[in-house]
Amino acid sequence: MRHSDFKTALTDHAAKLFLGVLFGAVIIVALLNLLVPADSALHVSSYTVTLLGKYLCYALLALALDLVWGYCGILSLGHGAFFALGGYAMGMYLMRQIGDRGVYGNPELPDFMVFLNWDQLPWYWHGFDHFGFALLMVGLVPGVLAFVFGWLAFRSRVTGVYLSIITQALTYALMLAFFRNELGFGGNNGLTDFKDILGFSLQADGTRVALLLASALALGGAFVLCRWITGTRLGRTVMAVRDAESRARFLGYRTEHYKLWVFTLSAVLAGIAGALYVPQVGIINPGEFSPLNSIELVVWVAVGGRATLYGAVIGAILVNYGKTVFTGVMPEAWLFALGGLFVAVTVFLPQGLVGLAKNLARKKKTEKDEEAHHEPA
Amino acid sequence: MSRPDSFAANLRETFRRDQVFGPLRPGTRPVSPGHLDTGGKHILYMEDVTVSFDGFKALNDLTLYIEPGELRCIIGPNGAGKSTMMDVITGKTRPDTGVCYFGQTLDLTAMSETDIATAGIGRKFQKPTVFPEHTALENLELAMAGPKGTWHALLKPVTGEQRDWMASTLDTVGLLGERDRLAGALSHGQKQWLEIAMVLMQKPELLLVDEPIAGMTRQEVERTAELLQGLAGEHSVMVVEHDMEFIRSIANTVTVLHQGSVLAEGSMQQVQNDPKVIEVYLGESSS
Amino acid sequence: MQRVLLIVLLWLGATGVAGAQAPTDDPAAADPPSVSDALADLKSRDFDIKGAAIETIARSGHERAEALLQALLDRGLVHDRAHDRIALGEQADGGWALTDPLTGDSLGQVDARAARPVIINNRLREQIRNLQAVAALSNPDSGRRRQAVQRLIGSADPTVIQALRERQAKEDNTAVADAIDTALSIAVLRDPDSDLHARLAAIDAVAGSLEPAVKNVLRDRATQTDAAAERNAAEKALKAIDARTARYETADTIFFGLSLGSVLLLAAIGLAITFGVMGVINMAHGELIMLGAYTTYVVQQIFPQGHEWSLLIAIPAAFLVSALVGIVIERCVIRFLYGRPLETLLATFGVSLILQQAVRLIFSPLNRSVVTPDWMSGALQINPVFSLTYNRLYIIFFALAVFLTLLTVLKKTRLGLQVRAVSQNRITARAMGIRSERVNALTFGLGSGIAGIAGVALAQLTNVGPNLGQAYIIDSFMVVVFGGVGNLWGTLTAAFGLGIANKFIEPLAGAVLAKIMVLVFIILFIQRKPRGLFPQRGRAAEDS
Known part of the structure; x- marks a missing residue:
């Protein structure tokens, strides 16, 4: 029986491979972008750097969902909400950094507030001019929302599809709320026109590479953290709750505490993903709360394979790469492809690509064994 | 009643060292294993318990007592209320009326499944329910008595002592060789054993065992009988079973349930000769 | 048709401006020269002259009087400049197809610029509609009569009032009679010369009515009157009306809620x-x-x-x-x-x-x-x-x-x-x-x-x-x-x-917020009662 500590989670074979590939790729891309001249065939454009950074944020989000869905059996259809909340927290910081460089040149108020004839900053915007405070909120806001929501839901034993549907209702309600100008988050247009982060211009190549590195660090860190957690008794208990919740209860576990623990952690990770996403894409708007986003996220994890962690990462990157390619070549076909993916994965690939690969490997092994068995004869 | 006096008296009353407030009264608060008070004659009291589903009375004024260390067998035709009774004891189903106490102090009807399990009642289900995606050993680890909090589970690895205990329990049920196999891949009989082992790991005061020998071979049945008899004395054991042969081989006291209430109680001999029992249950074979 | 004529004639008699024409059952014979004169007057630019002409046409009892007035409303009565005459005109093939206003005979086609519709203003339009409504007071269809009364509510024209009185005497449909009562009461309240008793009685009579005109006149009376008794009565009646309106608004919300619900x-x-x-x-x-x-x-x-x-x-x-x-x-x-x-x-x-x-x-x-x-x-x-x-x-x-x-x-x-x-x-x-x-x-x-x-x-x-x-x-x-x-x-x-x-929260909080509140309510509700309002009970349900 394995009870992993941080060290083993960081140094075991799979972790080494994952971190090696992740940082290897990111560092190569960063070097090719910064050091190779733009006219060289080997140069990687800033667009690609940002795209890769975006994928890594999605991968982190998928990882967060895999933690609750794959390991704890909670199919959240509202994880996009935590992602968006983290993004808004970061967006608010970036908005405050604009200062008087906005269209209206108001040093205190963001443009949209001037436009709405507001004369002072709403109370909940205070503090967001400090990066540290914004970072705190990036984790705290999604975490607290997940904690309260989860506490109510798990305590009353809302499970399965009911839980999925109310998580969807949660993100839907938040989307409607954030569309309202009165809420003070820029309404329809959201927060955009960011200028710089910690004093570095968001348009500069160096900043973009730094954000990519930060995303990779966050993803790598989250991966190690999740591997560690899933390797402990806590992880095993969470899986036990997933497979037979009432049995776990009869063994004396407060299963709602376990679910709440994982759900909250996952929401915080999703918030961090959102916070890294926003400075890279340069905008956050209520569309991020749309139920479609959250459910699309589910298919990333499903494509990769549940309860493996790296499967979620692979799935997120593959599906989003596919989306980039498809929407470039034939945009009208993308939704067909995505829809087909949903159907195909659930009907034919319940274990995802990782499961498929494992099955193929096992088949090959048995074939080899059989061959070896046959040879002497 | 003069006010100042009564106020002072109330104050004194409030700060008395042995004062027990409503929410802290035994039975209503979550209890850890140490709090079970088995000072009385019985360890389990069920009195006038009634449970109805849509008008159908699954339990009808059921009254039943279990003594500490007793091995009690419960028999009864399908729908007699055996599983519902276990559901009431383990907190899965709340009775409409009636009382259900564990020891002198713990009101089972007011406790959650978790608290009941922690208080010392272990249950082996009719359908073996193990954690299929965990190995046999991990199943025992999950069942093991001890703190069940999240942070404890995250930060405290299993000690060597606990490891030995798990190994010896697996050995007791003959599954030591399967320790690293996934529980879902075990045979039906092995799952039964595994679940019994899990209940043992809980170190319960009272074991509820629902149809333990379904799907077992003859040798396994004999070993189960031995095991259950060995457990009695130290623990209280309540066995629900259909197999008369098996009951006869282990039972001291048999309770016959019929339509949600106790039809007869006594030794196997007495019960078998009870005309009421013959009529509703054993009667089919004599007619 | 005969009945309409009869009513119009009765009304003419009552107002004391009865024409010289003898009542007749033969419409063709009732072709008074006054109608042609009145039509000719419509060529005038003076709206007062036109008004008098309209009055004349309406009272003429001519079989085509109604059609002519409607044509006037619909811009279908034109001034044929070439012949300097008034004719019924219909736009056709980029010109006007003209017919004789009195006989209905075709007068041929003229160029679009050769004829011009007779211009009327809002006052005249109002006048025509009132005249039409007065005529419709005797329509056999009680629904039409009620619409006509509704149209006349608030009018202070003495001839209209007189016509309403006439109708009230013989009206047998209660809804129409009620509406006439309301109209007459408003007239009393609007009349500066009516005495206090009549006004108090009128306020009493309209107290339950939801007509906007009633509310207006009561509000006027409440602020303008010198008599305290009248002011109190008017304010009380307004309050009653507001309460009734609020009740119906609730019913309206429920109706919308039911429709959203369906x-x-x-x-x-x-x-x-x-x-x-x-x-x-x-x-x-x-x-x-x-x-x-x-x-x-x-x-x-x-x-x-x-x-x-x-x-x-x-x-x-x-x-x-x-x-x-x-x-x-x-x-x-x-x-x-x-x-x-x-x-x-x-x-x-x-x-x-x-x-x-x-x-x-x-x-x-x-x-x-x-x-x-x-x-x-x-x-x-x-x-x-x-x-x-x-x-x-x-x-x-x-x-x-x-x-x-x-x-x-x-x-x-x-x-x-x-x-x-x-x-x-x-x-x-x-x-x-x-x-x-x-x-x-x-x-x-x-x-x-x-x-x-x-x-x-x-x-x-x-x-x-x-x-x-x-x-x-x-x-x-x-x-x-x-x-x-x-x-x-x-x-x-x-x-x-x-x-x-949803529909009850909407006016308080706005549509989007209402929706959010309902969603949040359901999220909380499911957490209290995970099996919904009417859960299925029993072992089968518990196992699921």
């Missing part, structure tokens, strides 16, 4: 079957609704002239289209996923994306609009502040009819029996010889078909677009879950309850 009901009952009875989460349910709406649109395109009755074709057509698509979904996707609700949810969501995109490609992403049949437009006017629009009224009845039909199908038919058997215990049902595969497909088809019917109803209320379904899917789930899964009556209660609640 939309929710239509959208949710199909889901109640697939989710409640079969345990299948169908995220494509909204798209099946959308398909029903598009079917309505297509049927209207096929029968461009038949939008009055094409709905009758659209309903079964939408049912069939959605049911077939539903059955295809069940056969190709869902049957592999029974017992895995979360997977069904994901797969059907994929299906919903495909259906949406397919519709976008076939019909374009733009919204299409469906023509509402005439019998569904307009409103049933209960009183001046409360009316029921017909389309909403029909949808409420339609939703209830669909609900009851479905209930009957499930309770009384063989399919219903089999559906209930399979939903309760699949294995036993199969052992009893029920072909559960077929039952599943048919049940799913039934639920989907009802979604299609919901689409027909929705097409009457909103635009038809690819996103139509998405807007309703979350609401539908909320309704089913709120009502208690597997309980159709719960779905009914939940749909109407949520619809009404």
